[in-house]
Amino acid sequence: MKILGSEITPYSTYLNRRKFIKGTFATALATTISSNVFANHQASPDIYNKFLGENDTINSYEEITTYNNFYEFGTHKKHPSLNSGNFNPNPWSIKLEGLINNPQTIDLEKLLSKVTVEDRVYRLRCVEAWSMVIPWQGFQLSELIKIADPLSSAKYIQFVTVLRPEEMPGQQKRTIIWPYREGLRMDEAMNSLTILATGLYGHKMPNQNGAPIRLVVPWKYGFKSIKSIVAIRFLNEQPETSWETLAPWEYGFYANVNPSVDHPRWSQSTERRIGEFKRRETLMFNGYEEEVAHLYKDLDMTKFY
Amino acid sequence: MFSTKNFNRSKPYIFLLLLFPSLLWILQFITGNLGVNPIERIMDEFGLMALRLIILTLTITTLANIKKLKSIVLFRRMIGLFAFYYVTLHFSTYIFLDHFLDINFIFKDIIKRPFITFGFISFLCLIPLALTSTNQMVKRLGFKVWKKIHYLIYPAVILSSFHFYMLVRADKTEPMIYMGIIVLLLLQRIAKKLNPLELVR
Numbered sequence: 001m002k003i004l005g006s007e008i009t010p011y012s013t014y015l016n017r018r019k020f021i022k023g024t025f026a027t028a029l030a031t032t033i034s035s036n037v038f039a040n041h042q043a044s045p046d047i048y049n050k051f052l053g054e055n056d057t058i059n060s061y062e063e064i065t066t067y068n069n070f071y072e073f074g075t076h077k078k079h080p081s082l083n084s085g086n087f088n089p090n091p092w093s094i095k096l097e098g099l100i101n102n103p104q105t106i107d108l109e110k111l112l113s114k115v116t117v118e119d120r121v122y123r124l125r126c127v128e129a130w131s132m133v134i135p136w137q138g139f140q141l142s143e144l145i146k147i148a149d150p151l152s153s154a155k156y157i158q159f160v161t162v163l164r165p166e167e168m169p170g171q172q173k174r175t176i177i178w179p180y181r182e183g184l185r186m187d188e189a190m191n192s193l194t195i196l197a198t199g200l201y202g203h204k205m206p207n208q209n210g211a212p213i214r215l216v217v218p219w220k221y222g223f224k225s226i227k228s229i230v231a232i233r234f235l236n237e238q239p240e241t242s243w244e245t246l247a248p249w250e251y252g253f254y255a256n257v258n259p260s261v262d263h264p265r266w267s268q269s270t271e272r273r274i275g276e277f278k279r280r281e282t283l284m285f286n287g288y289e290e291e292v293a294h295l296y297k298d299l300d301m302t303k304f305y
Numbered sequence: 306m307f308s309t310k311n312f313n314r315s316k317p318y319i320f321l322l323l324l325f326p327s328l329l330w331i332l333q334f335i336t337g338n339l340g341v342n343p344i345e346r347i348m349d350e351f352g353l354m355a356l357r358l359i360i361l362t363l364t365i366t367t368l369a370n371i372k373k374l375k376s377i378v379l380f381r382r383m384i385g386l387f388a389f390y391y392v393t394l395h396f397s398t399y400i401f402l403d404h405f406l407d408i409n410f411i412f413k414d415i416i417k418r419p420f421i422t423f424g425f426i427s428f429l430c431l432i433p434l435a436l437t438s439t440n441q442m443v444k445r446l447g448f449k450v451w452k453k454i455h456y457l458i459y460p461a462v463i464l465s466s467f468h469f470y471m472l473v474r475a476d477k478t479e480p481m482i483y484m485g486i487i488v489l490l491l492l493q494r495i496a497k498k499l500n501p502l503e504l505v506r
Contacts, residue, residue, distance in 0.1 A: 175476040
């Protein structure tokens with residue numbers, strides 16, 4: 001199946017829309033409603049229609065924010081939305097370390113002033129065989145990599161989630177070895193589809209979705225898209241990742257969406273799109289084959305799942 | 306208080322109590338109040354209820370060894386049949402709602418995935434139990450044969466607890482609790498077999 005390139009929002013369109021919104025509503029609303037609510041487009045999902053693939057419809061803000069896998073706040077889908085109220089993502093900083101020329105701890109506000117935040121409407125396919133379509137706001141990970149300026153020996157990137165058991169009740173139980181860790185190969189990280197997201201539906205990132213900043217890698221299973229990132233390490237070898245460490249026979253480092261390689265406990269050939277009654281066929285690389293298939297030309301994906 | 310008469314009188318209420326959750330979930334399903342993935346949710350609820358009720362029937366048998374509680378055995382058949390009712394709802398949800406009668410896919414799923422195989426065999430084990438649940442059947446088969454058939458509850462409860470255990474991705478606390486209870490109930494039966502004179506109090 002062909003996926004339209006138009007699913008990725010050009011930055012100019014984003015800017016134009018911003019201007020339009022600012023011009024018409026901002027002055028009227030800014031004084032009475034907080035900036036969060038102002039920026040929230042959950043009541044007008046139509047504005048994202050032009051970025052959608054032919055067969056996709058956007059999921060509602062409610063669906064995206066009440067059905068989450070974020071074990072730091074509990075293992076049930078509704079736990080993150082119920083248990084993340086005490087989590088305070090302000091202020092936030094990210095440590096850049098490892099094989100780079102500019103190791104530093106960078107304040108999120110400062111980072112955002114250096115990068116280009118834009119809309120990206122992506123399908124998200126969970127390893128548990130459900131999926132959603134989500135309007136993220138974020139910037140390309142490649143922009144941050146440029147700031148870090150990696151050495152040529154840096155082949156992989158590891159990401160680490162914040163460790164705050166007092167604010168994240170799920171971390172008080174040893175379900176996973178905390179903190180959660182994920183990783184990408186350098187060429188995957190540099191791919192233009194890979195973003196660090198800071199918002200969804202125009203709203204700053206809700207706690208249950210990985211506030212204030214998370215990875216989104218749309219052609220990989222959702223667990224690769226690590227949330228609430230506090231450290232990014234540049235390494236010369238493949239880092240350990242949380243799910244792979246926990247159950248290597250079930251979850252691999254690559255975790256590319258692949259309908260022909262099943263999870264040992266269930267088939268990956270179909271998925272339930274949240275909000276739909278019948279299952280749909282799962283697409284190779286979650287439908288982003290054109291953009292990413294070349295990364296894996298020489299990889300045996302039944303072995304490196 | 307624990308007399309047979311009182312127990313018989315309370316049967317209709319227990320019947321309604323056991324029926325109620327299924328009606329509630331079906332109503333919530335129809336009205337869209339089961340969250341954003343209602344098919345998964347209702348399947349999980351039916352399945353968990355079934356497992357709990359199967360364990361409950363075994364618990365009743367154990368507790369009935371206590372003289373004062375002997376009469377609770379009167380509830381066992383009804384609870385067992387309700388366990389079968391919830392397993393049937395669970396299985397039907399999987400067949401009709403989850404996979405839309407895609408027999409090819411379902412067949413492969415049952416063969417290929419141990420966790421589904423376990424659940425399916427457990428369901429099969431429960432069918433003869435439900436079919437032979439009437440007094441008439443006990444008479445027709447003779448108590449000895451009937452009792453032998455009903456030993457199928459043991460593979461059923463063990464397999465369904467594994468079915469649940471394997472489904473959970475992380476934090477296996479809840480399935481472990483059920484497995485712990487099952488082990489205790491089985492140990493009690495073994496102990497009783499080995500020493501039939503001394504009943505467990």
